[in-house]
Amino acid sequence: MEEKNIMTYETVSLDDENSQLVIIDQTRLPYETKMLYLKTQKEIWTAIYLLQVRGAPAIGVAAAIGIYLAAKEIKADNYDDFYKAFKEAKDYLASARPTAVNLFWALDRMEKVVLDNADKSVEEIVKLLHDEAVAIKEEDIWVCKSIGEYGLSLVEPGIGILTHCNAGQLATAKYGTALAPIHLGQERGYNFKVFADETRPLLQGARLTAYELHSAGVDVTLICDNMASIVMKNGWVQAVFVGCDRVAANGDAANKIGTSGVAILAKHYGIPFYVCAPTSTIDMECATGDDIHIEQRPAEEVTEMWYKERMAPKGVKVYNPAFDVTDHDLITAIITEYGIAKPPYSESLKEIFAKKEAAKKNK
Template identity: 50%
Template sequence: MRGDFPKAIRWENGELWLLDQTRLPHEVVYEQQESAEQIHASIHALKVRGAPAIGIAAAYGLCVVLKPFIDLPRADFIAELQRQADYINSSRPTAVNLQWALQRLRSVADTAEGDSESLWQTLVIEAQAIHAEDEALCRGIGVHALPLIRDGVGVMTHCNAGALATGGIGTATAPLYLAHEQGISFRVFANETRPLLQGSRLTSWELHCAGIDVTLLTDNMAAQTMASGAVDLVIVGTDRVVANGDVANKIGTLGVAILAKHYGIPFYVACPSSTIDLSTADGTLIPIEQRDSSEVRRFGSHQATLSEIKTLNPAFDVTPAELVSGIITEKGLIKPPFSSGLAALFDR
């Protein structure tokens, strides 16, 4: 991947800058994040999106928000940390990395010593560590998934689980970037991912920029493309994996998994271990974010139907574990049965 590819998140001299992904691929614009309200809005509006990137942005964002309070007594600073973390955490309910990153900073605050200013510096170091770790995790996922990408294969993906969604080279895209570096010839089919078109605006753009052979599909072309024999495997990301192996990912993923099962195509999920939520038993307990109906009525900026038409707009769906061929993490490939494999992952 080119070193000059735009990063989703930049932390520079104590300032947080987020790439506004709602303006891609036509404009590359960074916005400085200066308040809790702005950070909350940026996450909710999908200016930054993808579970790992959301977690990183939230960690840095909490540091930004707390900087004006470093002169407070330590107890007051901790109370403000808890209040602001709760607020930022409310921006999106489904992606587990958001809560995970904020809880990690809370835990650091509980054990760190020193006054409020010293504690703030410790939180910044921890946020930077989360960012650096995610970059390494992405490459680890890529290494473990690389054997799946052989010469001549066709890979389908849904939504954007790429560099734009993480602190590194992506989750689902990580093996694609590594395979491309090694000169392996393959083809990617990127589903457009309605209603917000993350596949067409983001995935196809970043893969094209990297020189990878990518073909964009509308969502309703997935079945025909699989039926044609062009697709050998599917790799998607996820915003949450629960204890039994059910996975929550961008709306439309469930349909792709059902199609893959019908056509005998392996369906893989790629994610860092921080996205695994063993405290939730199964997918029926995952909260599904419901977004504004205007997103469904529009196609980009074009109003495609009457404002009076009722809509549904769940941002995610849950793919049952029985449709998943394997879950790829930075620690390795987990095969069914997932309950034991996921639990064992945290015993290593």
């Protein structure tokens, strides 16, 4: 039987009847599409840590569902006991990844439901947590589509686009962030020519972006990270779209390691560099990129993960940061679900949040 197209799978979902978080195991792609059915907090923590679920928005959705499932299992007769157990579960899940702000944003949003409903029964609170987890996922789909529409407004059909890492449907509930303009453009016959960096050391560009875009029928060419300069010099790239895991108040943006190098190249060749950022990834309490904690990953990801035999000498020192920070002066625009922010970001990001608040009041 022919295998389903990867684009027909849900990246992250809730099986409430069986109390399971259901995810695509992204460490197995593209050679195997394996669904994971996670019940325990340890399983969910491990899936986030090992990048079986990855991408800031998808991590946020998984965390919301995960903490809801934890709440379902809490045996408590009163609010205080329930909240104490809830807080322990929340702190545990929050420890899985330190850089992606969506993890903390989603967990804080779920905690607010508990705090705002202290007068209700435990059963009622759990039901409200379910509704909030579902809302977070549904909102992510709307957010990504909106980012896609704004992104499309900045480009012309037929151009070349370069992207780094994977900020597509596999990183979100649907569409993606940086890949949302590409997916929407594909639906509308824009015929973009996309260059996907392989994205060392975990190869999210090779394993995930190239796979997802190829499955969607997009004209995609895979390149090694160190080939970005030559394709730009050749005139094959007219725009760069990347996602992000955290944006500081001044517009500095943390994204998968290697992103800042792409931004430097884009500036050298005069190519616009766009960061696609849901407002949930924008941390206005974080002044600059210097304040963003950068996760360090295991050395084995560099020395042996993708090789039949170890490809580096034993005992050699390895520096393996998961992210780097792109300075705001390298970023042409930050695309959000509430509009496009342009320099100076210290002002335009405030305007984006003002639009968000106004939209909430008008609901």
